[in-house]
Amino acid sequence: xxxxxxxxxxxxxxxxxxxxxxxxxxxxxxxxxxxxxxxxxxxxxxxxxxxxxxxxxxxxxxxxxxxxxxxxxxxxxxxxxxxxxxxxxxxxxxxxxxxxxxxxxxxxxxxxxxxxxxxxxxxxxxxxxxxxxxxxxxxxxxxxxxxxxxxxxxxxxxxxxxxxxxxxxxxxxxxxxxxxxxxxxxxxxxxxxxxxxxxxxxxxxxxxxxxxxxxxxxxxxxxxxxxxxxxxxxxxxxxxxxxxxxxxxxxxxxxxxxxxxxxxxxxxxxxxxxxxxxxxxxx
Amino acid sequence: xxxxxxxxxxxxxxxxxxxxxxxxxxxxxxxxxxxxxxxxxxxxxxxxxxxxxxxxxxxxxxxxxxxxxxxxxxxxxxxxxxxxxxxxxxxxxxxxxxxxxxxxxxxxxxxxxxxxxxxxxxxxxxxxxxxxxxxxxxxxxxxxxxxxxxxxxxxxxxxxxxxxxxxxxxxxxxxxxxxxxxxxxxxxxxxxxxxxxxxxxxxxxxxxxxxxxxxxxxxxxxxxxxxxxxxxxxxxxxxxxxxxxxxxxxxxxxxxxxxxxxxxxxxxxxxxxxxxxxxxxxxxxxxxxx
Amino acid sequence: xxxxxxxxxxxxxxxxxxxxxxxxxxxxxxxxxxxxxxxxxxxxxxxxxxxxxxxxxxxxxxxxxxxxxxxxxxxxxxxxxxxxxxxxxxxxxxxxxxxxxxxxxxxxxxxxxxxxxxxxxxxxxxxxxxxxxxxxxxxxxxxxxxxxxxxxxxxxxxxxxxxxxxxxxxxxxxxxxxxxxxxxxxxxxxxxxxxxxxxxxxxxxxxxxxxxxxxxxxxxxxxxxxxxxxxxxxxxxxxxxxxxxxxxxxxxxxxxxxxxxxxxxxxxxxxxxxxxxxxxxxxxxxxxxxxxxxxxxxxxxxxxxxxxxxxxxxxxxxxxxxxxxxxxxxxxxxxxxxxxxxxxxxxxxxxxxxxxx
Ligand SMILES: Nc1ncnc2c1ncn2[C@@H]1O[C@H](COP(=O)(O)OP(=O)(O)O)[C@@H](O)[C@H]1O
Ligand SMILES: [Mg+2]
Numbered sequence: 001x002x003x004x005x006x007x008x009x010x011x012x013x014x015x016x017x018x019x020x021x022x023x024x025x026x027x028x029x030x031x032x033x034x035x036x037x038x039x040x041x042x043x044x045x046x047x048x049x050x051x052x053x054x055x056x057x058x059x060x061x062x063x064x065x066x067x068x069x070x071x072x073x074x075x076x077x078x079x080x081x082x083x084x085x086x087x088x089x090x091x092x093x094x095x096x097x098x099x100x101x102x103x104x105x106x107x108x109x110x111x112x113x114x115x116x117x118x119x120x121x122x123x124x125x126x127x128x129x130x131x132x133x134x135x136x137x138x139x140x141x142x143x144x145x146x147x148x149x150x151x152x153x154x155x156x157x158x159x160x161x162x163x164x165x166x167x168x169x170x171x172x173x174x175x176x177x178x179x180x181x182x183x184x185x186x187x188x189x190x191x192x193x194x195x196x197x198x199x200x201x202x203x204x205x206x207x208x209x210x211x212x213x214x215x216x217x218x219x220x221x222x223x224x225x226x227x228x229x230x231x232x233x234x235x236x237x238x239x240x241x242x243x244x245x246x247x248x249x250x251x252x253x254x255x256x257x258x259x260x261x262x263x264x265x266x267x268x269x270x271x272x273x274x275x276x277x278x279x280x281x282x283x
Numbered sequence: 284x285x286x287x288x289x290x291x292x293x294x295x296x297x298x299x300x301x302x303x304x305x306x307x308x309x310x311x312x313x314x315x316x317x318x319x320x321x322x323x324x325x326x327x328x329x330x331x332x333x334x335x336x337x338x339x340x341x342x343x344x345x346x347x348x349x350x351x352x353x354x355x356x357x358x359x360x361x362x363x364x365x366x367x368x369x370x371x372x373x374x375x376x377x378x379x380x381x382x383x384x385x386x387x388x389x390x391x392x393x394x395x396x397x398x399x400x401x402x403x404x405x406x407x408x409x410x411x412x413x414x415x416x417x418x419x420x421x422x423x424x425x426x427x428x429x430x431x432x433x434x435x436x437x438x439x440x441x442x443x444x445x446x447x448x449x450x451x452x453x454x455x456x457x458x459x460x461x462x463x464x465x466x467x468x469x470x471x472x473x474x475x476x477x478x479x480x481x482x483x484x485x486x487x488x489x490x491x492x493x494x495x496x497x498x499x500x501x502x503x504x505x506x507x508x509x510x511x512x513x514x515x516x517x518x519x520x521x522x523x524x525x526x527x528x529x530x531x532x533x534x535x536x537x538x539x540x541x542x543x544x545x546x547x548x549x550x551x552x553x554x555x556x557x558x559x560x561x562x563x564x565x566x567x568x569x570x571x572x573x
Numbered sequence: 574x575x576x577x578x579x580x581x582x583x584x585x586x587x588x589x590x591x592x593x594x595x596x597x598x599x600x601x602x603x604x605x606x607x608x609x610x611x612x613x614x615x616x617x618x619x620x621x622x623x624x625x626x627x628x629x630x631x632x633x634x635x636x637x638x639x640x641x642x643x644x645x646x647x648x649x650x651x652x653x654x655x656x657x658x659x660x661x662x663x664x665x666x667x668x669x670x671x672x673x674x675x676x677x678x679x680x681x682x683x684x685x686x687x688x689x690x691x692x693x694x695x696x697x698x699x700x701x702x703x704x705x706x707x708x709x710x711x712x713x714x715x716x717x718x719x720x721x722x723x724x725x726x727x728x729x730x731x732x733x734x735x736x737x738x739x740x741x742x743x744x745x746x747x748x749x750x751x752x753x754x755x756x757x758x759x760x761x762x763x764x765x766x767x768x769x770x771x772x773x774x775x776x777x778x779x780x781x782x783x784x785x786x787x788x789x790x791x792x793x794x795x796x797x798x799x800x801x802x803x804x805x806x807x808x809x810x811x812x813x814x815x816x817x818x819x820x821x822x823x824x825x826x827x828x829x830x831x832x833x834x835x836x837x838x839x840x841x842x843x844x845x846x847x848x849x850x851x852x853x854x855x856x857x858x859x860x861x862x863x864x865x866x867x868x869x870x871x872x873x874x875x876x877x878x879x880x881x882x883x884x885x886x887x888x889x890x891x892x893x894x895x896x897x898x899x900x901x902x903x904x905x906x907x908x909x910x911x912x913x914x915x916x917x918x919x920x921x922x923x924x925x926x927x928x929x930x
Contacts, residue, residue, distance in 0.1 A: 012474060019373050022366070027387050029406075030442065032413075033399075036406040048410045094305035101298045109302055116313050118496060120503035122522045123549065126542040127320025128312060130535045150312050153305055173634050174667035176654045178732065179684030182297055188680070192671045211395040213506055218526075232397045235404070235510050243405070250401045254394060261393050270385040271454040 034254070041247040059248040066241060067230055067249055076226040076256070078141065079216070080209045083148045084202050091156030092198065096190065098157065099164035100172075113154040121151065121214040129218040139221025147215040152205045159204060163197030164190070196267065203264035210257050227253045324540035335540035345541075348521040349548065355433070355508075355520065356501035357552075359440040360448075363501075364494050367448035368486075372478060375456045385453065388446035399442050400510035404430055407438065435511035436518045440501050448497045455489030456482065491560035495553045502549050521545045577735050578644040581608040581631075581768065586650075587639035588626050600626040602792040603640065608770070610735075613762055615779035616772045618789035619815065624772040625664075626792075628740050631770065633657050644735070655684070660729030662739040666721050668713035674724050675709040681732040699731035702761060719750045726758070730765060737762075737769045743778065755781060776816055780804060788812045809849060810856040810925040818858035819900045823927055826855040834924055840894030843871050845922035854927040859917055861888065861902040869916035875899065877911045891915060 041059055043052025063069060097103070098110065116124070128147060129138060137143035167190070175185045191198070213228045220229055231253050234246045327334040339345045374381045391399060407413050407429040417423040429435055463485075464477045472480065505522040512518030521541060529538030588601040601623040608614055616624045629635040631642060633654035642650040649657055660681070668677050678699055682692045700706045703723040713721055722742060729737055742758070743751045759782055762769050773779050779786050780800040788795045788803060796808035807813035814821060827835030829847065836843045836857060845857055875893030889907060891899045899915065907913060 016373050019370050023370055023384065026445065027384070029413075030387070030391055033402040033406040033442075036412055037402050040405050046410075048415070050412070050415065090304045090308065093301040097298050097301040101301075103298045103302075109306060112306060112309050112314070116309065118499065119546070120499050120549075122503040122505050122525075123542060123546045124313060124317060126525045126529055126538050127323070128316040130323070130529065130539060131312075131316040131319055146312055149308065153308060157305065168665070168667065170663050170665060170667040171669060173629075173632075173654075174661070174663055174669075175680070176634065177632055177657075177659060177661045177738075178681035178728070179655045179658070180680075181653075181655055182301075184684065189669060207393055211393055213395055213397050214503075217506075218530075228395060228397055231401065232506055232510070235397065235401045238404070246401060247405060250398055253398060257393055257395075258390070261390070265386060265389070270389040271450045 037247045037250050037254070040244055041251045043244060046244075059242070059244040060252075062242070063245040063248040063252070066245060067234055069227075069230075069249065069252060071223075072225055072227055072230045073252075073256075075141065075144075075224055076210065079144050079148060079224075079226055080206055082145050083152050083209045084205050086145075086149055087152040087156045087205050088198060088202060091153050091201075092160055092191075092194070093186070094153075095157045095160035096164050096186075099161045100169065113157050116151050116154045117158065121212070122218075124150075125215050125218045128215070132219050138219055139224065141224045143219045144216050144224045144226070147219045148209050148212055150215065151212070152209060155208065156201045156205055159201040160194070160197055163194055167193055200264070200267045203260060204268060207257060207260050207264055210260065227256060320539035320542055323536050324543050327536045327540075328534060335537050336544070338537070339540060339544060344519075345524055348519050348524045349544065351518065352502055352504070352520045352522075352545075353548075355436055355440065355504060355518070356498060359437055359444060359501050360494060360498040363441060363444040363448040363497055364452070364490065366445060367452045367493070368490065371449055371452040371456045372482060374453065375461070377457070381453075385450060388449060391442055392446050392450070396439060396443050396504075396507045397510070399439050400507045403435065403439060403442070403511050407435070430511045432513050433517045436504065436508050439507035439511050440504060443507075444497055444501055447500065448493055451493045451496065452486075452490065455486055455493070458489075459485050487560055491556050495556050498552055498556075499549050502552075503545070521548075577610060577767075579610055580645065581736060582643045583607075583631070583640070584643070585640035586627070586630055586637050586642060588623075588630055588635055589638045599792050601630065604787075604794055605640075606787060606794070606797060608768060610768055611766050613759075613769045613771065613782060613784045615783035615786045616770065616789060617776060617779040617786050617815075618774065618795075620774055622789045623792040624774070624789060625740055627789075628661075628738050628770065628772050631736075632659055632661055632738055658732070658734060659736045659738055660732055660734030662725045662729050662737070662742045664741045664744060666713070666725040666745075668721055668724055668728070670713055673710050673712060674705070674716065677713065677724060678709075678728045678731050680728065685732065695731055699727040702730065702764070703727045703757070718746055719754065722746060722754060723757070726761065730761060730767075733765070733767070735767065737767055739769065739771045741772055741774065743773075744775075751778075758782065788815065790815075806848065807858070807923065810858060810928055813858035813923060813925065818860050818923070820857075820859040820861065820864075822857045822859075822897065824855050824857050826851045826853060826924070833919060836922070836924065839897050841873060841897065843873075843917075843922055844919040845924040846920045847924050849924070849926045851924055851926050856925045856927045858923045858925065859899075859921065861900040862886075863921035864899065864901045864903075864915050864917045866901070866903050866905040866907065866913055867916055868914050870919055871917045871922065873899070873915040873917075875913060875915060877907055877909055877913055880907065880909055 039052065040046060042055045042057065044054035044056050046052035094113075098106070098113075125147070128150065132138040132143045132147065137146060171189055171193075172185055175189045180188060210226070211228055212226075213232060216226050217229050217232065220226065225233075231246075231249055234241060234249055238246055324335055325332045331337075374384060405411055407427075409427065413429070414427045417427060429438060459482060464472075464481050467477050467481050503522055504520055505526070508514055508518045508520045508523055512520075514523055522545065525538050525541035525545060528534050528541055583604050583606045586601065586604040587599055589597045589599050592598050604627055606614075616627055618624055626635060630637045630650075633649075633652060633656075637650050640650070641648055668674075669680065672680070675696060678696050679692050682695060687695070696709075697706075700709060703726055705720060705723050705727065708716065708720065713724065716724065722745075725742065729739075739758070743754050746754060755778060758771075771779075771782060773782075780803075783800055785797060786800055786803045787797050788808075790811050795812045796803060798806075798808070803812065804816055807816050807818065810821065822839060822841070824836040824838035824841065824843070827837055829835075832847050834845055834847050834851070834855070836845050836855060843857070845855075873891075873893050875891040877889055878892050878898070879890040881888040886902050886904050887907075889901050889903060891901055891913060893899055893915070901915060
């Protein structure tokens with residue numbers, strides 16, 4: 001009676017140990033990869049040894065000058081802030097309509113909001129960039145902002161809809177009865193109650209926009225590059241620059257992203273960054 | 284007119300004011316470019332209406348990109364989802380460990396492929412720590428070649444794709460009511476039986492979606508194919524062909540055609556996977572077991 | 574719209590919904606009613622009979638699908654709720670959780686652009702009226718159920734609405750608080766002299782509060798009358814049941830003599846008062862408190878099956894005739910198994926048209 005169950009137990013321990021070991025191995029290598037970038041960005045000379053010969057911060061100064069990081073960071077901040085603001089301003093009312101109202105064509109509208117999240121940016125980015133260049137938006141800051149808004153806006157809508165659904169609709173009825181029109185309901189009742197959701201959505205969009213490579217790459221000109229695109233060009237032309245200064249730039253990018261990611265993770269579950277399409281499990 | 288609106292059973296007043304801006308924006312910058320690209324792809328600079336497509340499928344330099352992209356993305360997606368499923372199942376209980384793993388895994392996704400590429404060049408490169416470590420253990424002597432080739436792109440797709448597949452799968456796994464498995468356990472089902480008879484059928488739709496999203500992402504690989512691959516040959520992927528057509532040859536018509544082919548190829552796989560899922564699991568899931 | 578009106582007229586107000594299988598069903602069917610200024614009207618009926626639907630139509634939260642609503646000469650059924658200027662107390666209070674109680678109460682005045690100084694005095698007066706002075710700066714979540722209830726009332730009355738709507742405002746409170754608040758609501762209504770429409774499923778509450786009661790069932794109005802009339806003379810068998818006529822018998826109608834009618838069946842022979850011409854089969858309703866132990870007209874012999882002791886009075890079940898169970902409320906001291914004789918005045922044996930299934 002106990003023999004087979006013990007054997008089973010033994011098998012399951014090995015199996016789960018194997019899986020967890022695999023996971024640990026994966027995470028360890030990611031960690032070492034990041035550590036290697038950090039070490040290199042501070043290293044003096046590092047050729048085939050475990051650690052560099054000495055440490056310096058000169059690569060950061062070099063990267064700052066070589067890659068014009070001041071300008072790049074400024075552009076990045078502009079793009080990200082405008083994208084976050086616009087996606088919230090346009091997205092929250094749309095999410096409200098999806099959560100609360102029944103209207104003709106609702107299914108079609110939902111599809112319209114889901115498609116940009118499941119079609120990869122490079123697939124729609126090329127025709128989008130073509131249209132942008134024809135409209136003389138290509139290569140400009142506005143073009144970069146508009147193209148980043150394409151995935152950001154649906155993302156805000158899909159994140160906000162469940163937040164709105166959970167607010168008691170009789171609160172809106174009450175506000176309406178006591179004389180508030182839709183605009184005032186938003187201002188006095190919904191927005192204050194939705195603040196945690198809006199904050200979470202803003203942070204998620206912020207992180208995703210900093211890291212959005214493809215769309216910015218396709219629509220940016222020399223003056224409208226964001227950090228991640230500048231980093232791409234730096235890595236692409238690695239032979240020309242010292243690898244340490246590229247790594248220093250990578251560190252700047254990593255810091256800019258991780259700070260916001262860590263803030264975002266205080267408010268949201270890590271899975272919310274990826275599970276963009278909410279699907280009910282089968283029933 | 285306003286009387287009609289008020290008498291309709293639905294409140295429609297102002298609804299289009301709320302969704303309108305978002306809909307108009309996406310129509311202008313998402314739907315319209317798609318439609319325009321589609322139209323443009325059939326209006327080549329020279330030749331018949333189908334000249335771009337004929338060129339794509341006759342020029343080896345072009346059609347090979349489709350094959351290469353499939354060779355990269357399909358195995359990588361199967362690997363990523365195949366690993367994600369058992370590990371997510373293992374970590375399905377809410378523990379501090381689960382929280383840590385998810386937090387750590389979200390980092391490579393957020394950082395994105397460009398940074399992963401730079402990290403790989405430093406860490407997996409011939410003078411990187413991994414190479415040194417393998418030499419120290421005498422597992423592999425001489426500098427290893429893990430970057431600037433096919434392997435490099437595969438590695439990069441695993442590094443960015445596995446966490447994605449894992450987190451998505453985990454969100455589906457944790458969405459399943461654990462009391463169902465417990466009920467099965469009281470009837471004598473061990474972990475494997477619980478997985479096989481409870482979780483797998485309930486997970487099927489989520490897994491199909493995870494597979495599709497992971498595949499579509501791998502299929503549209505771009506920066507890592509350039510930065511850690513060999514973009515002139517072995518890892519010349521289809522998105523690269525589209526990019527070159529648009530921004531190096533300024534042949535937007537050809538670029539649009541390549542983008543349409545890329546989208547169509549993704550669509551075929553997605554439809555196939557969703558169809559397969561429906562065919563496989565219609566019985567058990569529809570039977571009201573959920 | 575905020576002036577006082579002479580009368581509120583509901584003419585054939587209907588509201589349909591599409592049910593899941595796609596059929597249109599009437600949640601409210603042709604409600605016609607004229608309400609005078611200062612009246613306290615109760616909409617009474619079991620859960621799901623369309624009371625909330627009626628109230629929401631009046632408030633403007635649900636567009637009507639038929640009929641008209643007017644204040645004096647002005648049609649208001651096409652106005653959005655924010656333009657109607659009514660006050661409303663919601664069943665779950667619907668207090669804004671992020672605002673202090675003071676802000677909640679001031680909300681309606683703020684929306685009307687009332688000057689700050691006036692808001693202050695009026696809000697303070699409303700707090701006095703609901704006896705909540707001193708709690709102004711708390712959040713709704715920090716108050717007890719009864720206090721939240723009173724905030725909801727204060728929020729509705731502070732705008733001095735011509736019409737005050739209340740949707741089961743006491744249903745979430747415990748029994749003792751319910752009685753207290755009932756008195757409070759009546760007092761406030763008298764003090765303000767405004768019109769009130771009050772929704773409830775509790776007939777006792779309706780009887781104690783209303784000037785007129787509107788009894789509803791399945792979206793249809795069954796009776797509109799004063800509490801005394803609804804209680805003593807229900808218009809049909811449904812209303813009778815709902816008003817606590819617990820003994821309902823189906824008997825054969827015999828010869829009629831004016832309002833009196835002979836009834837026979839199930840081993841009983843009775844005389845009753847006609848409320849609706851019954852034809853052949855009659856539905857007969859008798860209240861437990863109208864039956865007494867002793868002899869007199871309409872004598873019924875039976876045996877006591879159950880005694881529920883209730884202090885001053887007991888509720889007893891008596892088996893009579895051909896296995897008919899009668900509920901009787903009596904002060905007489907009786908024992909289980911005892912044989913008793915019951916009597917009931919013919920005018921308290923109400924005869925209606927039999928229910929159709
Ligand atoms: N939004 C709705 N959609 C469909 N049916 C509804 C809706 N609201 C109410 N109903 C139906 O209308 C009827 C009356 O509901 P309601 O007015 O809420 O009843 P009450 O307040 O008397 O309990 C019920 O049968 C209910 O199912
Ligand atoms: Mg109700």
